Amino acid sequence: MNAAMYDHIMVRFGELSTKGKNKKDFIFRLGDNIRNALKEFNGLTYNVRMDHIYINLNGLDPTPIVERLKDVSGIYSFSLVLKTNTDIENLKSLTLDILNKENKKTFKMRAKRADKLYPIISDDINRQIASHVLKNSSYKVDVHNPDVLVSITIREDAAYIFTEDIMGAGGYPLGVGGKAIMMMSGGIDSPVASYLLMKRGVALECVHFAAPPYTNAAVIDKIKDLCKELNRYQAKIKVHIVPFTKLQENIYKYSNESYAITIMRRMMYRISERLADKYKCLAIANGESVGQVASQTLASMKVINDVTTMPIIRPVAIFDKTEIIKIAKKIKTYDISIRPYEDCCTIFAPKNPKTAPGLEEVLAFEKKWDFESDIEECVKNVETIVVTSDLEDKDKNYL
Ligand code: ATP
Ligand code: MG
Numbered sequence: 001m002n003a004a005m006y007d008h009i010m011v012r013f014g015e016l017s018t019k020g021k022n023k024k025d026f027i028f029r030l031g032d033n034i035r036n037a038l039k040e041f042n043g044l045t046y047n048v049r050m051d052h053i054y055i056n057l058n059g060l061d062p063t064p065i066v067e068r069l070k071d072v073s074g075i076y077s078f079s080l081v082l083k084t085n086t087d088i089e090n091l092k093s094l095t096l097d098i099l100n101k102e103n104k105k106t107f108k109m110r111a112k113r114a115d116k117l118y119p120i121i122s123d124d125i126n127r128q129i130a131s132h133v134l135k136n137s138s139y140k141v142d143v144h145n146p147d148v149l150v151s152i153t154i155r156e157d158a159a160y161i162f163t164e165d166i167m168g169a170g171g172y173p174l175g176v177g178g179k180a181i182m183m184m185s186g187g188i189d190s191p192v193a194s195y196l197l198m199k200r201g202v203a204l205e206c207v208h209f210a211a212p213p214y215t216n217a218a219v220i221d222k223i224k225d226l227c228k229e230l231n232r233y234q235a236k237i238k239v240h241i242v243p244f245t246k247l248q249e250n251i252y253k254y255s256n257e258s259y260a261i262t263i264m265r266r267m268m269y270r271i272s273e274r275l276a277d278k279y280k281c282l283a284i285a286n287g288e289s290v291g292q293v294a295s296q297t298l299a300s301m302k303v304i305n306d307v308t309t310m311p312i313i314r315p316v317a318i319f320d321k322t323e324i325i326k327i328a329k330k331i332k333t334y335d336i337s338i339r340p341y342e343d344c345c346t347i348f349a350p351k352n353p354k355t356a357p358g359l360e361e362v363l364a365f366e367k368k369w370d371f372e373s374d375i376e377e378c379v380k381n382v383e384t385i386v387v388t389s390d391l392e393d394k395d396k397n398y399l
Contacts, residue, residue: 002101003062006080009069010160011053014076014170027053030074030173036235037072041065051114054083066166071232073199074176075168079151081160088120092132094161095150099139102163104147106140107133111152118154125152172201174234179203180313181272181281184239186222189287189316191230191333192324196315197285198233205279206237207272209244218339220385225336227387232331236388240275243381247374255365261295262357263365265304267375273308274379283311289324290317294353303357 011034013027031048034055038044044065047054057065062080069078084094099107111125120128129152133139153160177200184190184206194204208223220241227237251263272284288296295304305312316324328334 002098003066003080005098005101006062006082006162007057007059008081008083008160009055009057009062009065009078010081010162011055011069011078011168012076013052013074023050026074026173026176029176030072033074033173033175034069034072037068037232038065041068068232069168070166071169072173073169073171073201073233074173076170077165077167079162079165081162083158083160086115086118086154086159088125088128091125091152091159091161092129095129095152096133096136098150098161098163099133099137099148102148104139106142106146107148107150108141108143108146109150109152111154113154115154115156117156125154169199171199174198174201175203177201177203178283179205179279179281180283180285181240181276181279182206183268183272183284183286184208184223184226185287186219186226186337187287188321188328188334188337189289189292189324191226191287191337192327192331193285193287193315194230195233195327195331195333197313198230202283202285202313203234204230204237204285205275205281206239207242207275208239209242209268209271211245211248212243214245214248222336222339224385224387226333228389229332229336231387231389236386238279239385239387240279241383241385242271242275242378243383244378247371247378250369250371250374254368256361258352258354259357259362259365261353262300262303262362265295265300266307266362266366267371269304269307269312270375271378273310274375275382276310278379283313284308285313285315287316288314289319289321292321294355297355299356300354303359303362306359 013030027048027050031046031053034053035046041060043058043060045056045058047056069075082094082098084090109126109130111122113122130141134141148163151162180197180202182190182194182197182204184194185208198204206227210219223239227239230237247267248264251260251267255263269284276284288301291297294300325334328337
């Protein structure tokens with residue numbers, strides 16, 4: 001494709017299952033998200049309509065813009081288009097120009113009359129333009145497997161010519177699905193879970209449980225770097241860092257080692273729920289995957305989940321590790337995730353964690369100390385950092 005030929009980008013939403021006001025919200029939100037994703041490209045202008053969103057390139061090189069657009073959720077597909085007048089002679093000569101610049105051998109025409117008042121029916125538009133091309137070039141028609149498929153959409157105000165559909169990220173525009181709090185560990189799974197949920201339109205705030213001096217401050221840099229990659233999907237991500245040391249020490253002091261992970265995760269859920277309420281998040285999300293480790297058997301999940309009635313979303317619950325890794329590589333979080341680090345889970349990992357912990361036993365251990373006041377302290381002393389895609393914000397202190 002010869003990108004220089006084109007002056008606009010046409011963005012398609014695909015089949016929306018929503019109608020009326022929801023459809024409008026979807027499209028306007030997508031328009032805002034696209035503007036945000038492309039804000040570094042000064043000079044672009046936008047026309048947000050109910051059928052498509054048009055981006056006027058105003059002379060800018062579309063190549064880097066196309067790459068950015070591929071990451072915006074809610075876009076079904078998009079095309080570089082040439083916007084022009086609907087006069088058939090004009091369409092004939094522009095199509096010939098485009099095909100000459102493509103420099104291929106076979107083509108096919110695909111015209112669509114969105115303006116039903118246009119005097120020539122689609123079949124005749126195709127025929128007239130094709131015969132002009134055949135007469136004036138060495139191109140041949142191939143209806144089954146053309147080298148170039150020339151699409152022309154005719155609307156009341158203009159015609160749009162394009163030769164390629166580029167697939168978008170799919171899903172829903174970020175934000176239409178409300179907001180959830182993501183438990184972000186710095187491992188492989190939680191960034192992938194974040195991406196999958198963002199693609200469903202859910203915006204995220206993150207919570208990270210840090211247990212210095214047992215855990216290294218480098219973990220925080222790792223989380224920041226992971227969020228920087230996730231900034232491609234959500235431009236601004238808040239990370240709430242919970243000082244977890246005292247609570248964790250008490251867990252090990254008052255409970256049997258084999259129950260420590262179960263109780264620790266119950267505490268994480270309790271704190272996440274508090275933070276979710278505080279920051280208006282409607283659900284808790286994490287990177288748990290069924291059966292991956294002792295705390296992620298269904299029996300464990302049930303006992304851990306018991307502390308909250310808030311929905312828990314586990315986007316990677318049914319994926320194999322190899323599938324999760326594949327996505328992690330695609331979204332560029334993998335290399336960051338595998339940097340060596342000590343997580344509060346790994347440091348305190350018991351030799352024989354329970355795969356089927358009993359709720360009675362768990363409750364008995366939890367009665368031994370006033371964990372509520374430890375939780376209060378954790379919530380009170382949360383430190384929040386904001387990770388944004390703006391390079392100039394990199395060194396700002398948000399605390
Ligand atoms: P990941 O699952 O992200 O690869 P992991 O395998 O080290 O990291 P697990 O022990 O499997 O983490 O924990 C399961 C999930 O619990 C994580 O995906 C994450 O959502 C959450 N989690 C674990 N540790 C922490 C932590 N220190 N802070 C916040 N969330 C955590
Ligand atoms: Mg995991």
